[in-house]
Amino acid sequence: MSGLVVIGASYAGVQACLTARDSGYAERITIVADEHSLPYQRPPLSKGFLLGLESKESLILRDGAFFEKKAIDLVLGTRALEIDKRSRKVLLGGGSELAFDKVVIATGSHARQLPIQGADLDGVCYLRSLHDAVDLKARLHDASEIVVIGGGFIGLEVAASATKLGKKVTVLESASRLLERAVSPLVSEFLLDTHVQHGADVLLEETAASIEGRHGRVAAVLCGNNRRIPADLVLIGVGGLPNDQLAKSVGLKCTNGIVVDDHGRTSDSNIFAAGDCTSHFNIFAQEWLRLESVQNAQDQAKAAGLAIAGDTGPYESVPRFWSDQYDAKLQIVGISRNFDTQAVRGSIEDGKFSVFYYRQKKLIAVDSVNRAGDQMAARRLIAGGISPSPEEVMDLSFDFKSLLKAADSASVAAQKSEPLERPV
Template sequence: MVIGAGHAGVQAAAGLRAGGYGGPVTMVTTEAHFPYERPPLSKEALDQEVDAASLSFSLSLRPHDFFTDHRISVLRGQAIEIDRLSQRVQITGGRRLGYDHLVLATGASPRRITLPGAALVGVHELRTMSDALALRSALDRARRVVVLGGGFIGMEVASAACKRGLHVSVLEQGDRVLGRAVSPPVSAAVAAHHRAEGVRLLLGDQADRVVGRNGRAVGVQTVAGEWLPADLVVLGVGSIAEDGLARRAGLATDDGVLVDEWLLTSDPRISAIGDCASVGDAATGTSRRLESIQNATDQGSYVAARILGDVPPYHALPSFWSNQGALKLQMVRSVPGHDRLVVRQGDAGFSVLCLQDGLLTGVESVNDSAIHMAARRLLSRITPTEIELEEVDFDVRKLARRAMTVDAALPGSP
C-alpha cells in the first residue's frame, strides 16, 4: 500500500508493476483530482494562456486508464492511523486496509504562520491543484498582489502575476531571494530579473499582519512599517514534511520521516519516500530531506526495486529547477554547502561552480543548460578536484569530455 499519490507514490506503484509484482497495489490519496504533476502548479497552471478546464487532464502524471490497466487501485480518503502490529491502516469512513509493506509518500504542506488576517478572503496558499485553480481565478480579478516569501514558489507566483500585468510586491525576511536554496550570484541575478520586470522586492522585512475590510484582504502591514496595498496575498513561506501519520504510529521523525540508506523507517515493513522522507547518512550521522521531483521519482523507483529484490543502498544525485519568466534555473549538488564559488559565463547565461574542501560538489546555472548538463554528467561519474578544474580553466565541458573519453577507453566499454 502507498499513502500518497504524488510523484513519489505513483512512481513506486508503477515501479512495482513494471518489476513484475503481482499482488494488490493500492494508493490512498486525499486529492479529488487524478495524480498530477506538481511543478506546473506555480507556473503553467497560473498562465492565462493555458486553458484552465484542461489542466487536470494535461498535468496528469499518467493517462487515466494507466491505473486500471496496471491494476493499481486509487482510493480517495485520508489515512488516519497505522496499526503496525496488525499491519493495517485506518482510512476515513471507517475503512481498514491491510498491507504487506507500507510506503509513506505523504509529501509536504505549506508552512503555517501565525499571522493576523491570514484567514481573510483573498489570502491564498499553493500546494494542490485545487489551490492552483483558486489562485488562478483570484489572479484574474486582482490588481495588486503581495507575495509573502522569496523562495521558489513565491518567485514563480510573482513571475506569473507580473506576466498578467499586475502590480507585484514580494516580502522576504532574509537579505536575498532564494537565500536558502542558491548562492548569492544566482540570487542577485533572480532579483535583478524580477526588478526589471517591475516586481518590488522588500528584503529584510516581514508581514506584521494582513489588513482586511469587510472580511476581505486590502493590504499587508510590515514589521518595518511599510504599507502594501493588495487585493490578493499569497503565502509562500516554505513547507514542512507531512509526517504526522508517521509520528502517531511511533515511527522516528525529525523534519520528516527518518529513513536509513535503504529508505526504510524504524519499522522495516514501512518505507518513506519523497518530500516527507529525511534520509540518514550513516557516515556523518546526519539526515537530509529534499523537496524535488527528481528526488521523489528516484526514491519511488528505488523502493519498488528494493521491495522486489536485493539492491545496493540508495544513492542519487539531487537536482532542482525553476522557471521564472525568461529565467531558467537548474541546480545539481552532491552535498549541501560550499566554501568557494567560481562563476563561469556561458553563451546566454552563467553557471556557478560550488566547491567544498577542494572538490566540485554542485553547479547552479541560469540560462546555461550546456554547462549545466556537462556538470551533471561529471558529478554522476566523479567528483572533480579544484586542481582538475583549474587545468581546464574551470570549463566543466572540457572536463566532462575528458572523463567520457577515459570511460570509453576502459576495458569492457562499449
C-alpha cells in the first residue's frame, strides 16, 4: 500500500502529516524517525528542561493515541537510508521498506562540529536532541565551571540556564558581538549586559584553539590568545547544518539546505521538504534563506501538507523567532539585515523595549524584549506592508491599531469596488 511517507518526527514532519490528513488526504501516512521517543518540543531543551521546569513527558507534542486517531503510523528508532524514486520506495534500516506516492523530508539540522584538538574529550557536549539534553542536564548537575563556545541562541540559552543553576560560566564568541547574524548591535549590547549582570563572563572576538584534558576528561579551554580557562564541562554551540544528505543522494537540488518552492516542493514533484533542512526564497527578506525556527517549520509544513492533499496555500509567513535568557524574553519578527534606520519603543534601561527596523522607510523587522504586544502588532504590520513612522513608534501613546484598522477598511472598500467579472 503506497501513501505519504514523512521522514523526520520534527515540528515540520508532524505538521505536514496533520495538515495533509485534515485537508482530505485519505491514503496511508507514515512518520519515520531515527529517535525512539514520540515527537517532542525542542526549544525547551536549552531552557526549561535543563532547569528542571520541564520533564521528558511534558515535552511530548502528541501522545500515541492522538496519532492512532489520526491514522498516522509511527516508525520510531528507524533510519531512512534511501529514497528509491524508480520503485517509489523508502528503504529503511533493518531491511524494511515503505512504498510511497509522496515523500516529505523533515530531517531538521545537526550541530556544526568544532574541529579542534580535544573536541572528542569526555565532557564536551552539543545540544540538538532530547538525548543530548538528558546527557547535558546530568553533567550540569555535577559540573562547576562551564565554558560555552559560541554566542548564538543555543549557547546563550544554555549559558543562562547554567548561570541560574549557580555555575561559573564563560562564553566565548569569535564575532565582535553576540547574535551578530540575528539581531542589531543595540540588542546585542543589551544581551551582553544582561549576561554579565547575572555573573557570566562573556569574551568577544575570542576563539577556542583547543580543549585540554586530564585522564580523558575535559579540564580547560585554551583560547586563541593562549588564555587558559578551567572547565569541567564544555558546550559547543557554533551553529547548525541542514540534514540534507538523503536529499543529495537522490539528486534533489540543495544549496544550504534542500531547495523548495512556496508549496514545499523540491526539484522532484513527488518529494516535499519542510523545516530546518530547507532553503526557500523568502518574500519578506527578498532572498534565499534557511530558517531554523518553529514558525518556519510549521508554516512551511502546512503549505506542503495542503499541496499533498491537492489544496492550495503557499508559504508566505513573516519569519518569527524567540529566545528566553534569564528574565529577558526576546521575540523577533522579520529579518533585520541591511536596515538603514531604527527606532526604539519603550525603555532599554527597564528591559522592556522594542526596536523597529526600516529599509528605505519600509518596516522590515522588529526585535522585542518583554514587550509581547509590540510583536503581535508587528506581525500584522509587516505582513500587510504597513510602516508606522519612527516618530509614531517612539511615541508610547500611539496605538498601532489605528493603522491596522485603516488598512482593513481600505481593503474592504477595495473589494467592494471590484467588478464581479473582470475583463479578459
